[in-house]
């Protein structure tokens with residue numbers, strides 16, 4: 580069996596600012612969307628055979644051409660996103676093939692640097708029988724619940740709180756059922772839509788590297804992360820014999836199909 584990934588990439592990035600939609604903003608010479616696709620391809624155990632990307636309406640063709648070299652032999656479909664994230668996921672989900680897919684991932688283009696092991700952990704947990712799986716990290720701030728006037732009404736026990744990342748993984752029938760039930764303005768992730776149906780959502784360990792590029796300082800963090808990774812790659816290469824050197828994952832140009 581194989582998996583498919585839905586990538587919501589149609590957001591404007593209002594909190595980031597700037598003229599360009601967030602998924603097309605560049606870090607280290609590549610767009611966040613290209614980084615995200617490349618990261619997914621690096622997760623070989625996920626067996627991703629189909630990438631469906633939801634983009635700002637009007638940019639489908641350009642994005643299809645840009646991403647084709649990065650998806651390898653997998654199928655690439657690019658659709659127009661909606662006004663809110665759930666609508667973008669829904670538009671993409673509608674064209675995910677039904678046959679032969681045992682896991683559907685939903686992954687924010689804005690979480691462009693998620694490590695392969697997190698992706699593989701999510702897929703393995705779905706394949707082990709979970710209906711819905713989310714990667715999580717501990718929260719490091721004290722979280723308060725506030726009332727309408729801004730006054731604190733509660734301080735939840737931090738040991739029970741986690742911050743949720745993507746990719747989130749789902750049994751295909753469960754994700755389709757959740758989206759068929761619809762979303763309102765309170766919905767911020769796909770797992771929440773499943774929770775509303777009474778589906779048990781499992782958690783797995785996420786990664787600090789899977790942070791969401793949201794505000795301008797996150798671009799600085801992204802640059803620093805890329806610098807750290809290229810330093811690590813260089814030192815790993817210098818430890819290898821010449822015959823052991825690998826090619827870069829996911830860059831076999833010209834294999835992808837669009838449409």
Ligand SMILES: Nc1ccn([C@@H]2O[C@H](COP(=O)(O)OP(=O)(O)OP(=O)(O)O)[C@@H](O)[C@H]2O)c(=O)n1
Pocket residue numbers: 586587588589590591592593594595601602633660661662663664667668686687688689690791792793
């Ligand atoms: N209508 C939307 C809104 C968001 N997204 C995607 O959902 C992911 C998470 O959303 P967020 O980081 O909140 O992105 P934006 O909505 O672009 O950010 P902002 O709220 O600052 O405008 C991003 O990859 C974004 O492109 C989407 O596909 N369609």
Ligand SMILES: C[C@](O)(CO)[C@H](O)COP(=O)(O)O
Pocket residue numbers: 664687742743744745767768769791
């Ligand atoms: C899906 C998500 O990335 C999980 O943390 C997050 O909920 C998206 O939130 P946003 O409201 O679109 O920033």
